[in-house]
Amino acid sequence: MWRYFAPAAGFLALVALFAFALMRIGSGKLDIREIKSPLIGRPAPAFVLPSLTDPSRQVDSRAFAGKPYLFNVWGTWCAECRAEHSALLAIARSGGVPVIGLDWKDEHEEAVAYLATLGNPYAEVAADNVGRTAIDWGVYGAPETFLVSAEGIVLEKHIGALSMAVWQQKFAPHLKSGGGS
Amino acid sequence: MSRWLTLLALALVTTAALAIDTEAAFPDAARQARYDRWIHELRCVQCQNAAIADSPVGLASDLRRQVREMIAAGQTDDQIKAFMTERYGDFVLYDPPLTARTYVLWAAPVVLVLLTVGLAARVIVRRSRAPIDSDPEEPA
Numbered sequence: 011m012w013r014y015f016a017p018a019a020g021f022l023a024l025v026a027l028f029a030f031a032l033m034r035i036g037s038g039k040l041d042i043r044e045i046k047s048p049l050i051g052r053p054a055p056a057f058v059l060p061s062l063t064d065p066s067r068q069v070d071s072r073a074f075a076g077k078p079y080l081f082n083v084w085g086t087w088c089a090e091c092r093a094e095h096s097a098l099l100a101i102a103r104s105g106g107v108p109v110i111g112l113d114w115k116d117e118h119e120e121a122v123a124y125l126a127t128l129g130n131p132y133a134e135v136a137a138d139n140v141g142r143t144a145i146d147w148g149v150y151g152a153p154e155t156f157l158v159s160a161e162g163i164v165l166e167k168h169i170g171a172l173s174m175a176v177w178q179q180k181f182a183p184h185l186k187s188g189g190g191s
Numbered sequence: 192m193s194r195w196l197t198l199l200a201l202a203l204v205t206t207a208a209l210a211i212d213t214e215a216a217f218p219d220a221a222r223q224a225r226y227d228r229w230i231h232e233l234r235c236v237q238c239q240n241a242a243i244a245d246s247p248v249g250l251a252s253d254l255r256r257q258v259r260e261m262i263a264a265g266q267t268d269d270q271i272k273a274f275m276t277e278r279y280g281d282f283v284l285y286d287p288p289l290t291a292r293t294y295v296l297w298a299a300p301v302v303l304v305l306l307t308v309g310l311a312a313r314v315i316v317r318r319s320r321a322p323i324d325s326d327p328e329e330p331a
Contacts, residue, residue: 045236048280115249141253148278150236150250 047148047156047167054081054158055146059136062113062121069136074110074158078165078185081156082132082172083112083144086120088152094171098131101177106185107157108133114144114152157181216259229258229271232286236279 034040049055054071061067082098084091102109111132113121118137125135138144147156157166165184168176217223227244233254235246243251243258254275261271272284281287289297 043239045280045282048277115253141249142257144250145253145257145278148280150279 041169044169045148045150047164049148049156049164050167052164054156054162054164055143057136057138057143057146059112059138059143062111062118062135062137063125063130065118065137069110069134073134074108075160075162077160078107079133079158080107080109080181081112081147081158082109083114083147083149083152083154085114085116085152086124087116090171091153092128094153094173095128095131097172097174097177099129100174101172102131102133106182111135112143112147112149113137114149115139115141155181157184159184216255217262222262225268226259226262229262229268230255232284233258233275234283234285236283242285 031040035042056071058068058070061069080101098109101107109131111134113135115138121135121137125132136143147154151169153171155168155172156164159165166180168180215223216226230244231242233243235241235243235248235251235254237248237250238246241251243254257274258271261274266274275283281290281293287293287296
């Protein structure tokens with residue numbers, strides 16, 4: 011008897027598995043494009059890059075040591091970066107952590123105009139015109155946001171547009187436990 | 192015949208025109224071969240289903256430049272591999288290593304083949320033992 015039902019049961023099991031995965035993708039719980047960052051739990055990559063707002067100055071990542079910070083990779087060519095901009099401004103205004111920007115492979119004038127129009131949430135913006143620092147951070151698509159601890163360890167990474175909900179769920183808990191360490 | 196040859200030649204020319212880097216990265220064949228092997232071995236993590244050799248996106252060209260610079264600087268294959276996986280994880284390699292996280296990936300084809308062969312053998316043995324014309328599954 012079982013031999014008649016086994017194929018049907020196998021088929022239904024596969025349907026259930028696919029439906030489960032598709033529903034998780036649909037609800038945003040599962041992102042099949044997301045690559046788990048090997049950087050989490052490891053020291054944040056160091057960089058020295060020209061400042062976007064004042065190209066005569068250098069932004070040195072060593073200056074961020076001692077307190078946690080948010081590291082946000084963006085570009086004016088990136089549509090989702092516009093979507094997350096209001097969340098970045100709100101996070102910066104709340105004063106919990108400074109937001110450091112990495113302007114990735116962008117046009118200088120356009121980037122300056124973008125911040126002038128939409129508001130500047132960044133305590134510092136480093137301009138990565140060649141994309142070398144982005145490689146060090148394992149960036150593969152803007153926007154990407156990292157939380158770095160006071161000790162300079164990468165605690166969390168979010169790929170895609172940031173929102174206050176993502177901030178509350180993924181990032182804020184790290185800061186509550188043990189003052190950002 | 193010559194018409195076909197012309198068509199063939201044209202087809203070859205058009206695929207060459209689609210290549211991303213038309214100039215060689217290195218003057219010597221040995222380093223060029225290593226470069227070609229590496230850019231086909233590394234996945235474009237942005238588009239995810241192409242090697243960096245075949246992808247026109249900015250990140251792929253940045254990673255090709257990185258490979259070129261590392262080979263030019265005399266780095267070994269292990270150093271290039273470590274550099275890439277430290278930043279992008281094993282996903283960046285088209286030939287992922289066998290680890291605790293990837294053993295399912297490597298074992299699944301073997302298990303499936305063994306399962307299929309086992310099932311087929313069972314059916315064949317049973318069918319060949321059953322007397323002809325008295326298979327209980329067949330209507331008499």
